[in-house]
Amino acid sequence: MLRPRIVWLLLLVACWCSACASAQKTVSDGASAPATSGSSETSEKSDAPTAFPPPPTVTPTGEKCSELVLETRASRTEILRGVQPTVSMAEAIAVFAGVGIFASLIAYGFHMVRKHIYNDADNLDTTFDAGGKVSIGLTATTIVSQWTWSATLLQSSTVSSLYGISGPYWYAGGATIQIILFAVLSIQLKTRAPGAKTFLQVIHARFGPRTHQVYCVFAFLTNLVVMMSLTIAGTAVLNSLVADLSPEMAAMMLAIVIGGYTLIGGLGATFYVSYFNTALIFIMILMLVVEVYYNPADNPNNPFGSSERIFDFVECWKAPPGNKDGSYLTFLSQGGFIFGIVNIVGNFGTVFCDQAYWQSSVAAKPLQGVWGFILGGLTWFAIPFCLATTLGLSYLAMSSAQGVAMLSDKDVAKGLVAPMVAQTLLGRTGEYAMLFLILMAVMSTGSAEIIAVASIVIYDVYQIYLKPFRAELAPGECILCGHRVRPTNEDPKRCMCPSMQRCEPCRQDDAARAAVDSLVKPHYTCSVHGQFREYQERLLYYKNWSIVWTTFFSIPLCIFCWAVDLDLAWTYYFTGILISSAVVPIALSILWVRVSSRGMIGGAVGGCVCGITSWLVYASTYPGGLANFVVNTGHQTPMLIGNIVSVTVGGLVCIAVSLADNWRMTPEQMEHEWEKTRDIDNPLTPWVHVYRDCLDISEARNVSYHERPPIDGIVRRFRLAKRTAYGAGVCLTLLFVVIWTSSMIAAHPLDSAGFLAWTTLSRGWGFVAATFIIVVPLLQELYAIGHKWRKQQLVRSSPSDCLSLQSQCTSPTHSRADSAEVLAAENGAAPTENGTRKLPAE
Numbered sequence: 095m096l097r098p099r100i101v102w103l104l105l106l107v108a109c110w111c112s113a114c115a116s117a118q119k120t121v122s123d124g125a126s127a128p129a130t131s132g133s134s135e136t137s138e139k140s141d142a143p144t145a146f147p148p149p150p151t152v153t154p155t156g157e158k159c160s161e162l163v164l165e166t167r168a169s170r171t172e173i174l175r176g177v178q179p180t181v182s183m184a185e186a187i188a189v190f191a192g193v194g195i196f197a198s199l200i201a202y203g204f205h206m207v208r209k210h211i212y213n214d215a216d217n218l219d220t221t222f223d224a225g226g227k228v229s230i231g232l233t234a235t236t237i238v239s240q241w242t243w244s245a246t247l248l249q250s251s252t253v254s255s256l257y258g259i260s261g262p263y264w265y266a267g268g269a270t271i272q273i274i275l276f277a278v279l280s281i282q283l284k285t286r287a288p289g290a291k292t293f294l295q296v297i298h299a300r301f302g303p304r305t306h307q308v309y310c311v312f313a314f315l316t317n318l319v320v321m322m323s324l325t326i327a328g329t330a331v332l333n334s335l336v337a338d339l340s341p342e343m344a345a346m347m348l349a350i351v352i353g354g355y356t357l358i359g360g361l362g363a364t365f366y367v368s369y370f371n372t373a374l375i376f377i378m379i380l381m382l383v384v385e386v387y388y389n390p391a392d393n394p395n396n397p398f399g400s401s402e403r404i405f406d407f408v409e410c411w412k413a414p415p416g417n418k419d420g421s422y423l424t425f426l427s428q429g430g431f432i433f434g435i436v437n438i439v440g441n442f443g444t445v446f447c448d449q450a451y452w453q454s455s456v457a458a459k460p461l462q463g464v465w466g467f468i469l470g471g472l473t474w475f476a477i478p479f480c481l482a483t484t485l486g487l488s489y490l491a492m493s494s495a496q497g498v499a500m501l502s503d504k505d506v507a508k509g510l511v512a513p514m515v516a517q518t519l520l521g522r523t524g525e526y527a528m529l530f531l532i533l534m535a536v537m538s539t540g541s542a543e544i545i546a547v548a549s550i551v552i553y554d555v556y557q558i559y560l561k562p563f564r565a566e567l568a569p570g571e572c573i574l575c576g577h578r579v580r581p582t583n584e585d586p587k588r589c590m591c592p593s594m595q596r597c598e599p600c601r602q603d604d605a606a607r608a609a610v611d612s613l614v615k616p617h618y619t620c621s622v623h624g625q626f627r628e629y630q631e632r633l634l635y636y637k638n639w640s641i642v643w644t645t646f647f648s649i650p651l652c653i654f655c656w657a658v659d660l661d662l663a664w665t666y667y668f669t670g671i672l673i674s675s676a677v678v679p680i681a682l683s684i685l686w687v688r689v690s691s692r693g694m695i696g697g698a699v700g701g702c703v704c705g706i707t708s709w710l711v712y713a714s715t716y717p718g719g720l721a722n723f724v725v726n727t728g729h730q731t732p733m734l735i736g737n738i739v740s741v742t743v744g745g746l747v748c749i750a751v752s753l754a755d756n757w758r759m760t761p762e763q764m765e766h767e768w769e770k771t772r773d774i775d776n777p778l779t780p781w782v783h784v785y786r787d788c789l790d791i792s793e794a795r796n797v798s799y800h801e802r803p804p805i806d807g808i809v810r811r812f813r814l815a816k817r818t819a820y821g822a823g824v825c826l827t828l829l830f831v832v833i834w835t836s837s838m839i840a841a842h843p844l845d846s847a848g849f850l851a852w853t854t855l856s857r858g859w860g861f862v863a864a865t866f867i868i869v870v871p872l873l874q875e876l877y878a879i880g881h882k883w884r885k886q887q888l889v890r891s892s893p894s895d896c897l898s899l900q901s902q903c904t905s906p907t908h909s910r911a912d913s914a915e916v917l918a919a920e921n922g923a924a925p926t927e928n929g930t931r932k933l934p935a936e
């Protein structure tokens with residue numbers, strides 16, 4: 095537990111020293127410094143406007159441009175091209191250190207709250223799922239901050255500058271529906287595999303090791319691609335804004351900030367840090383929105399200040415072919431539409447195959463998870479929609495104002511539209527806002543990814559393949575004693591292991607260990623649970639190491655991306671081709687009883703191979719073929735074809751093969767299939783205990799940890815949550831993909847009033863979402879802590895109560911379950927949470 099932290103500290107100091115040294119070196123080298131900044135080649139201030147084609151003087155509809163536009167263009171004094179790296183290295187390091195220290199303090203505060211208020215045990219599951227009791231507000235916050243990649247901030251503004259108003263919409267809508275639909279998977283996971291910590295455990299339980307290995311590869315690939323996209327975007331922005339910063343340095347600094355606080359707090363801390371991240375992201379976005387649309391300080395560099403002025407400038411700027419009538423103010427954009435499709439497909443991959451989202455689902459209570467995902471999705475929608483509508487259109491308007499595009503095509507592809515606008519309109523403040531935004535995004539997504547990788551390594555690689563606790567454990571056998579949980583005729587010996595919560599030797603162990611202050615604790619002596627508890631402790635130790643290694647792995651990864659010159663857009667499009675073939679099979683593994691092992695493998699591998707083949711074949715038809723790899727494979731059409739082939743072949747093969755394998759299934763077989771996933775459990779903190787109050791199980795019933803309510807009862811209990819998830823998923827998907835887009839197509843092209851309505855909607859959504867995400871989680875958490883604290887005071891003031899509450903005073907699991915009661919009480923409005931309905935008897 096301690097050693098990785100010390101090593102971490104040493105490495106941090108070493109990196110810091112090398113950072114300062116290299117910064118000094120590049121500064122002293124002066125002119126001989128290598129061209130470290132990606133934007134340096136285009137960072138020029140030209141005094142010769144004649145070098146660029148003259149700007150149009152009429153709008154697409156043939157009207158003359160407004161006077162304001164023509165005047166502004168005539169009176170320009172200089173032409174801006176490229177982002178200027180003006181933040182000094184020392185300032186950047188100060189910002190990094192400030193954010194790092196702030197995050198660490200919050201992580202530490204969270205640790206203290208859990209330890210002293212909730213009496214959490216420092217065990218393996220707590221570090222991964224924060225006790226499995228996270229409230230709606232915090233679940234929503236975590237999802238928003240995890241789903242806010244650095245790419246979200248950059249790529250959304252990029253597509254806005256390329257395709258006009260449809261870009262931000264496609265980005266936002268095309269990535270919100272997956273989050274909302276994930277609510278369905280979340281509730282099904284809680285119904286059918288409540289003890290699972292990773293989605294891969296479900297696949298292992300149902301389909302065995304071969305299928306499991308294939309999907310482990312897909313899961314790791316997803317984490318890899320997300321990390322790549324994250325660091326590419328992060329370093330691109332850091333490099334464009336910070337002078338004399340090499341990409342290697344940028345990657346290292348990002349890795350230090352992410353890893354440092356992930357290690358301190360586990361997933362739990364990320365819940366609190368996510369809150370501050372999300373709040374800050376929204377505040378920065380609203381700051382940019384206010385500057386662009388209201389110009390409150392009468393900034394002379396800001397030619398806008400109202401929606402009408404932006405409209406005038408954008409209207410008089412010609413869009414590339416593909417947009418109808420060359421207008422940016424239309425939904426009839428071919429590029430925007432293709433981007434929309436690719437975005438939808440690719441994001442299904444990055445949500446469904448990414449353990450990070452399953453982790454959020456595991457960490458939340460069943461109902462809370464469903465609402466957390468729905469509200470998280472709707473809140474997240476505001477970030478790209480509001481930010482990119484503001485920044486992307488400002489970029490177009492500013493380019494129109496000077497008559498020349500502000501960035502080269504290469505810089506646009508890198509995602510520099512947003513920093514360009516922030517720097518031009520807000521100067522220093524804008525640069526810092528951009529640095530903070532990127533840092534926040536990289537930190538929260540990065541740590542979520544690292545924890546996802548660490549949990550796959552621990553739960554799915556180490557525990558299953560490297561060093562399982564019990565090597566030859568057949569399905570349905572108790573991991574503690576090796577006997578069958580449900581005795582059969584061949585093996586009548588039945589597991590009689592008691593629950594740890596009622597085990598006297600374990601209680602003595604806990605007391606003995608609590609009495610020792612040193613870091614070396616006495617061994618566990620309980621004959622039933624002792625060895626397994628030691629094993630779990632070792633896992634916790636390995637978890638810390640795998641976090642350290644995963645973080646450091648991201649440094650060479652980022653340098654590799656830089657070296658082969660991958661850009662953000664390419665990576666973004668390619669993601670779907672690589673992983674989306676696994677989307678339908680993964681969803682079906684928890685939704686559909688007939689899926690077979692062959693269907694799972696065939697779908698994922700077949701879809702991926704077909705997707706990559708079709709993508710490469712189409713790309714090779716461009717001039718230069720595959721020799722000109724990054725350019726030709728990066729075209730929109732091959733990417734579109736690859737994405738669609740991958741997801742559809744993956745789904746169809748999986749369904750067809752599964753139907754062929756499992757056409758006939760008896761009700762007993764079906765029930766047996768879900769019993770396999772319900773067997774996934776940790777005997778020390780069985781799910782029956784964790785969700786005791788949600789399931790309304792009386793204490794006396796579960797003497798052995800294997801005793802659990804029948805699945806029909808749980809299905810009935812979660813019926814409302816399931817209907818909510820399906821209803822919201824279907825309705826909102828229809829709204830975002832069909833209804834909204836078709837009504838916008840009808841409004842082609844937007845006039846000034848339509849444009850005002852459109853930007854007002856984006857601003858309004860931003861303000862409402864910001865209010866929700868800043869106020870609700872804070873209130874919920876404060877209420878929960880206050881409630882818990884009052885309860886503690888009550889117990890302390892009258893010790894006799896403690897006898898009756900003895901289990902709660904001694905057992906960490908019970909106090910965790912107790913905190914659930916607090917949360918349940920505050921969400922008492924939900925009918926399934928009010929504790930009055932009983933499950934039907936077994």
Ligand SMILES: [Zn+2]
Pocket residue numbers: 572573574575576577589590591
């Ligand atoms: Zn047993």
Ligand SMILES: [Zn+2]
Pocket residue numbers: 594597598599600601620621622623624
């Ligand atoms: Zn015991």
